[in-house]
Amino acid sequence: MEYFFVPGRLRKLSWVELDSVCKNVLGFQYNLTEEKEYFVLKTDLKKSFVEKIFSRLGGFLKYGEVLDNNFEIEKLFDNKKIVFGISSYYENFCFEDIKKLSYNFKSEFIKTGRKVRFVLPKSGNSLSTSQVLNNRLISEGVELVLLKNKMGRTLGVQDIESFSVRDYKKPFVDSNMGVLPIKLTRIMINLAQVKYGGCIWDPFCGSGNVLLESLDMGYDVLGSDIDTKALDGAKKNIKWAKKYFKYINNSNLFFLDVQNPTRSKINLLKNYEIDGIVCEPYMGKPQRKALEIHKANSLVEQHYNLVKNLFSVLNNLKFEKPIRVVVVFPEYKTKRNWVSIPKNKLDFKNAKLITKDLHWSRENSIIKRLIFVFEYKSK
Ligand SMILES: C[S@@+](CC[C@H](N)C(=O)[O-])C[C@H]1O[C@@H](n2cnc3c(N)ncnc32)[C@H](O)[C@@H]1O
Numbered sequence: 001m002e003y004f005f006v007p008g009r010l011r012k013l014s015w016v017e018l019d020s021v022c023k024n025v026l027g028f029q030y031n032l033t034e035e036k037e038y039f040v041l042k043t044d045l046k047k048s049f050v051e052k053i054f055s056r057l058g059g060f061l062k063y064g065e066v067l068d069n070n071f072e073i074e075k076l077f078d079n080k081k082i083v084f085g086i087s088s089y090y091e092n093f094c095f096e097d098i099k100k101l102s103y104n105f106k107s108e109f110i111k112t113g114r115k116v117r118f119v120l121p122k123s124g125n126s127l128s129t130s131q132v133l134n135n136r137l138i139s140e141g142v143e144l145v146l147l148k149n150k151m152g153r154t155l156g157v158q159d160i161e162s163f164s165v166r167d168y169k170k171p172f173v174d175s176n177m178g179v180l181p182i183k184l185t186r187i188m189i190n191l192a193q194v195k196y197g198g199c200i201w202d203p204f205c206g207s208g209n210v211l212l213e214s215l216d217m218g219y220d221v222l223g224s225d226i227d228t229k230a231l232d233g234a235k236k237n238i239k240w241a242k243k244y245f246k247y248i249n250n251s252n253l254f255f256l257d258v259q260n261p262t263r264s265k266i267n268l269l270k271n272y273e274i275d276g277i278v279c280e281p282y283m284g285k286p287q288r289k290a291l292e293i294h295k296a297n298s299l300v301e302q303h304y305n306l307v308k309n310l311f312s313v314l315n316n317l318k319f320e321k322p323i324r325v326v327v328v329f330p331e332y333k334t335k336r337n338w339v340s341i342p343k344n345k346l347d348f349k350n351a352k353l354i355t356k357d358l359h360w361s362r363e364n365s366i367i368k369r370l371i372f373v374f375e376y377k378s379k
Pocket residue numbers: 177178179180203204205206207208209210224225226227230256257258259279280281282283306
């Protein structure tokens with residue numbers, strides 16, 4: 001079977017995420033290729049597996065099946081009332097083509113005596129996630145998708161509702177601290193390639209975004225931080241999320257200053273089987289305007305020291321197998337240029353850098369997030 005996946009804004013990050021999840025969930029029984037606006041996954045595994053893959057992703061808007069060339073459109077609709085929408089992810093089709101095709105389908109369906117309604121894209125050539133959801137195009141209707149030389153049918157869209165509940169309803173938010181956006185958090189967790197049910201540690205957990213998303217994706221979590229107020233907040237958030245979303249995995253949170261780890265904290269960490277680390281070490285207060293160069297350099301240095309110390313902590317622990325450490329590094333906009341850590345400094349004992357050139361940023365942002373994945377092997 002072939003499935004199409006439509007990535008979000010940052011295509012390269014989405015590609016690496018999907019490939020990472022496929023490797024982790026499917027092993028090597030898949031083939032991934034790219035078209036200009038979407039990716040194609042070929043696999044013999046069941047549809048329910050592909051659904052599982054999609055539900056984990058942070059970097060994708062929708063996915064669906066690629067239909068056979070001789071598919072019968074009639075058979076896609078089992079309701080008396082027909083509701084459909086058409087999106088194009090192929091440059092040869094524009095909005096006018098979508099409109100014309102929608103009217104043609106409508107007049108064909110009307111001939112069969114059924115009531116028909118269709119939805120047109122509000123902007124661009126494709127229906128937004130919320131248009132697909134609000135018009136129930138997956139549960140009660142159909143979103144047809146124009147691909148290169150083929151058509152597809154959408155099977156799922158990003159679960160924006162559950163993301164926004166965690167974003168806006170959780171009881172504790174620290175407005176003085178930058179927090180990881182949920183979609184990026186999920187991407188980073190996926191890059192860690194931890195097997196379902198394994199344990200993820202965030203040593204700079206703050207209010208606990210990595211922990212909440214990891215619980216949502218079926219992992220046990222370990223969270224630590226130097227800030228006791230943030231730790232209390234993260235505990236509140238987890239308690240709330242476990243009740244709201246009925247998460248069943250384990251969570252343990254404790255104080256740890258990675259720059260000054262006591263013997264008892266190292267011993268405590270030794271009790272846990274950690275399968276992956278996902279974190280965003282402190283990058284300074286949220287910034288509103290370009291920084292002075294010396295300020296940016298000092299923040300870069302401060303962040304680097306936190307990461308260096310984290311790897312020293314790891315060198316005191318014993319890991320049975322290699323684990324992945326996924327870390328955000330900041331890049332600051334200064335009045336002259338962008339400032340980040342020189343790549344040759346990313347050389348930590350027992351750790352090998354395995355990705356490059358992955359980043360996340362919003363338009364006009366002052367801080368870019370560079371995403372690095374290390375493979376860490378205990379000596
Ligand atoms: C950017 S925040 C983490 C945000 C978190 N990922 C989230 O999305 O909620 C960085 C965290 O690093 C913590 N931190 C700073 N210095 C630390 C240290 N020496 N040891 C442990 N945590 C530290 C801060 O207290 C802060 O909560």
